[in-house]
Amino acid sequence: MSTKPAAPVSVPDAITELPHPWESRDLAFANGSVLRVVRFEGAFPWHQRDQDELYLCWDGSFRVEFEGGDSVVLRAGDIFVVPKGVRHRPVADEPAYGLMIERPEPKQYGSA
Structure with missing residues (x-):
């Protein structure tokens, strides 16, 4: 049984569709994980997860x-993994955009 590949997704185009702080969009699914693009702006609430959380800074800077x-400060091109169970929060003093790879279950406010 063969499956037709999905069409390419433009990360820059997806970013233009995120006008509000902490809004996200699911871009792709693979191997039980989702790739999300997120608009970081301000401080997200403190939280911890029962899974690792991978951040890739696409544009701008956040910590x-x-x-x-x-x-930890991330700038465009930097990747960082928060280990599961570690209490943290992302903070961006100015709008920044990142990609996150995680299981599909953790939806945050602003998720589309």
Whole structure:
């Protein structure tokens, strides 16, 4: 049984469809995971997940803050993985865009 490949998805085009802070769009599904594009702006609420959370900064810059005061800054092209169970929050002082690979279940407010 063969499946026809999906059409290519333009990340820049998907970004233009995200006018609000923390809005996301699912771009592709593979191997039980989803690739999402997210608009980062301001501070997202503190949270932790029961899975690793992969961030790839596509455009701009944002940081991932951890309880206890540590943080990691990501700039365009940087990848960072928050291990499961670690309490954190992404923060962007100006609009930034990132890609995230995760299981499809975690939908955040703003998800389309």
